[in-house]
Amino acid sequence: MDSTYIGSFGRLKVYETEFFSRQQIDQMLSMSDPKDVSAFLYNGPYREDFDSLSAIFKDPELTEMAVNRHMVRNNRIALFSVPPLAKNAITAYLSKWDIENIKTVISAKFLGHGIRDAEPFLISFRDVPLGIMTGTLTNEDYRNMINLSNIEAILNYLARFGYGTYMMQFLEDYRKTGDISPMLYSLDRYYYMNLISSLKYYRGDEGPVLNYVRSEIDRQNIVTMLKGKVLKIPFERMTSGIMEGGNISTGKLREIYSSQDVISVVDSLKPYYDLEPQKKEYQESNDLYHFDIALRNIIAKRYMDTMSMLPLSLDSIFYFILKSEFERHNVRTIYLSKVNGMPREIAEKLLITEMV
Structure with a gap:
């Protein structure tokens, strides 16, 4: 403190x-x-x-x-x-x-x-x-x-x-x-x-803050990849939209992106972010926002409670x-x-x- x-x-x-x-x-x-x-x-x-x-x-x-x-x-x-x-x-x-x-x-x-x-x-x-x-x-x-x-x-x-x-x-x-x-x-x-x-x-x-920021980078990279997969854009053409500094390395993101489709990408992300409940919603609506909101909630759940328990700090x-x-x-x-x-x-x- x-x-x-x-x-x-x-x-x-x-x-x-x-x-x-x-x-x-x-x-x-x-x-x-x-x-x-x-x-x-x-x-x-x-x-x-x-x-x-x-x-x-x-x-x-x-x-x-x-x-x-x-x-x-x-x-x-x-x-x-x-x-x-x-x-x-x-x-x-x-x-x-x-x-x-x-x-x-x-x-x-x-x-x-x-x-x-x-x-x-x-x-x-x-x-x-x-x-x-x-x-x-x-x-x-x-x-x-x-x-x-x-x-x-x-x-x-x-x-x-x-x-x-x-x-x-x-x-x-x-x-x-x-x-x-x-x-x-x-x-x-x-x-x-x-x-x-x-x-x-x-x-x-201040570790929880840094971890939160790294996870937010993951979220933005994941959403960019899912959009790219829908539009069938090669990973190389998306590199301007992929950011360094997240928990998932660029090399790993490239590997995950090689999956066949959006659902396969989501399955490959499970060790990092479990988006299983949103797969059905996506399959019914074809809307990617289900994944984005789920990621926001997952990240908030991981780090916000910890931040609140460190009262006299940057957190x-x-x-x-x-x-x-x-x-x-x-x-x-x-x-x-x-x-x-x-x-x-x-x-x-x-x-x-x-x-x-």
Whole structure:
């Protein structure tokens, strides 16, 4: 235990009481009208987030942005709770939202959309993306980028922050093929490379966080492989989307990918992640999301309990951040399921329930 975490642990424990319980998640699932879900959120801990955005946005964008803003408020609480020596690890993790925002901007530019179309998908706090708190991108940067003439100009703009320089290696391929996916995958590799290097052992008890991150790399690699198998893409063509640093080596992933089809790949993954229950769902629906959600739940179950039992450590702060992240995922999923008229039984299968 590290006494420098005492203050932050106490503050975060107070805010943890605001996370929704399983009973409250069930209440939202039972609602049929998305307005009822919005009202439930407004009458709970999300009131400030709705009030700050209601003069500018209307539903469904209002509720989506309020949910995003609430998560960023929690992240901000965590960021300003960390001891100085732990701040690099937290800021490295939270830069994932910079990555997501950059992907949104590049995708919007690729599709010919403007800032108004992209803005509801940016993760922001009081009109300021999370990056401003980690010393990187501001809201003005995102507006500047979306107003640039093309993707190459966006990469040049991002070069000053490091992201663009790393992505430039895929620019020639983009010019030849018009495919932006290798550039987007490169952002993930850049992110995880920096994150793992920042997770240096402070007191020797941050192992669960590092293991969680390595497992998240596995998840993304597995999902990429399953998509590739559906599309019958050779492994060599997917290497830009496969990341180093996970628990399963690239060589082993290549071996697993040589399996005949999606089900065979899933069978080969069983020593690492047991996805047996999801095979039947996939065979009935041909939807890969069953595997992705199952992986998220498996990883949460493996590491979150351990993080919660190490109170005076980096683990306790990551536990709070991840709880907030899972709540965002669940609330957005429930709300959008009501907007789109999705049956409850389907929406429920899309939730991360291991930590609720």
